[in-house]
Amino acid sequence: MSPEVNSSKGAATRELILSRALEMAEAKGLDALTIGTLAEAAGMSKSGLFAHFGSREDLQLAVLEVAVRQFTDEVFAPAVRERRGMPRLRAILANWIARTLRYGEDRGCPIGAAVQEFDDRPGPVRDRVMGYVSHLRREISRAVAMAVEQGHTRTDVDPEQFAFEIHGLMLAFHYEVKLVGRTRALPRVEAGVKRLLDWLTAASPSTPH
Amino acid sequence: MSPEVNSSKGAATRELILSRALEMAEAKGLDALTIGTLAEAAGMSKSGLFAHFGSREDLQLAVLEVAVRQFTDEVFAPAVRERRGMPRLRAILANWIARTLRYGEDRGCPIGAAVQEFDDRPGPVRDRVMGYVSHLRREISRAVAMAVEQGHTRTDVDPEQFAFEIHGLMLAFHYEVKLVGRTRALPRVEAGVKRLLDWLTAASPSTPH
Numbered sequence: 001m002s003p004e005v006n007s008s009k010g011a012a013t014r015e016l017i018l019s020r021a022l023e024m025a026e027a028k029g030l031d032a033l034t035i036g037t038l039a040e041a042a043g044m045s046k047s048g049l050f051a052h053f054g055s056r057e058d059l060q061l062a063v064l065e066v067a068v069r070q071f072t073d074e075v076f077a078p079a080v081r082e083r084r085g086m087p088r089l090r091a092i093l094a095n096w097i098a099r100t101l102r103y104g105e106d107r108g109c110p111i112g113a114a115v116q117e118f119d120d121r122p123g124p125v126r127d128r129v130m131g132y133v134s135h136l137r138r139e140i141s142r143a144v145a146m147a148v149e150q151g152h153t154r155t156d157v158d159p160e161q162f163a164f165e166i167h168g169l170m171l172a173f174h175y176e177v178k179l180v181g182r183t184r185a186l187p188r189v190e191a192g193v194k195r196l197l198d199w200l201t202a203a204s205p206s207t208p209h
Numbered sequence: 210m211s212p213e214v215n216s217s218k219g220a221a222t223r224e225l226i227l228s229r230a231l232e233m234a235e236a237k238g239l240d241a242l243t244i245g246t247l248a249e250a251a252g253m254s255k256s257g258l259f260a261h262f263g264s265r266e267d268l269q270l271a272v273l274e275v276a277v278r279q280f281t282d283e284v285f286a287p288a289v290r291e292r293r294g295m296p297r298l299r300a301i302l303a304n305w306i307a308r309t310l311r312y313g314e315d316r317g318c319p320i321g322a323a324v325q326e327f328d329d330r331p332g333p334v335r336d337r338v339m340g341y342v343s344h345l346r347r348e349i350s351r352a353v354a355m356a357v358e359q360g361h362t363r364t365d366v367d368p369e370q371f372a373f374e375i376h377g378l379m380l381a382f383h384y385e386v387k388l389v390g391r392t393r394a395l396p397r398v399e400a401g402v403k404r405l406l407d408w409l410t411a412a413s414p415s416t417p418h
Contacts, residue, residue: 027329106329113325119387120236120315130388137388164381164397165404171384172377178328179339179346188373195374199408 085150294359
């Protein structure tokens with residue numbers, strides 16, 4: 001790494017490049033991102049980009065990291081202000097829905113797109129993508145488990161299974177926004193979340209009622 | 210179209226080319242499919258392929274059509290042998306799960322991949338993809354509606370909403386197979402389907418119990 005790139009100005013430039021790269025990945029997927037296409041979009045030379053990212057793979061991994069950090073900042077971080085248990089889980093789901101709405105009809109979360117793009121290509125990008133998705137899924141499981149521990153839910157809950165089903169609902173919502181637009185997709189996911197959470201907070205089957 | 214291509218031999222060749230193209234789309238997505246990459250994979254000349262498909266777009270549309278026909282043949286057609294209502298709906302879901310398992314860890318349904326690939330590109334391929342997904346979703350809704358009509362379910366069911374939630378479960382399963390492999394993914398989707406169908410077949414909230 002050159003001294004110039006290593007400076008704080010270099011770090012700021014890197015951030016700017018990454019935010020441009022993230023926009024491209026949101027529109028076209030991670031796989032459309034090459035040093036060449038990004039250089040053109042960012043109005044930089046390819047050699048200038050290579051000073052920041054040694055290879056296309058480095059660039060893709062850096063963009064993935066930014067996308068995951070952003071997911072955490074938008075979905076999990078604000079929810080920590082809510083009370084542990086159901087209030088926090090509800091906040092996470094509302095934030096996740098807002099994030100998908102923000103992407104709208106013709107962009108999408110690059111992490112999700114990358115699962116489809118890299119599933120058939122063993123290597124560091126695939127491993128990292130799968131690792132990130134597992135990590136985000138575990139965070140959802142933890143939020144569910146916390147709601148169980150707080151006594152806010154029925155008792156026969158498998159948090160990992162429940163996180164899997166929440167993930168499915170969010171994937172269907174992502175599709176639905178593209179199929180019928182945000183306005184018609186929103187009530188679908190809201191009804192789905194309501195049904196899931198109604199089940200979660202219903203009295204346990206063994207509880208007398 | 211040349212007389213040779215118009216013959217039954219031409220039609221057989223077209224079928225062979227399409228089955229090779231479908232394999233490519235299952236492994237790499239619809240967007241990786243070009244006349245050039247397919248010519249190489251099929252061991253044909255590009256001009257030979259152009260005699261069958263006038264453009265890359267024609268080729269992609271033809272492959273999509275094959276994928277949709279295959280989905281119908283694998284998922285819906287065998288279920289028609291089952292009794293209308295819940296038996297048929299259960300068969301559809303079991304067939305859909307089997308189809309996803311058949312794809313395994315590093316291939317996938319090209320229709321689903323195409324939603325992600327073409328969501329940002331207005332044009333005939335995008336329109337056709339979205340039309341097909343809406344069509345398949347409507348078929349699921351119809352199967353749910355039939356179960357309601359047969360009196361096999363609770364009465365407060367919105368078949369379209371329920372089809373949306375089933376779709377989500379199948380999307381999550383598709384992801385899960387890639388994340389943790391078929392063996393661990395299967396019980397997840399089975400538990401999810403059970404929970405959905407338990408809800409569907411439970412007594413209506415207003416029904417005394």
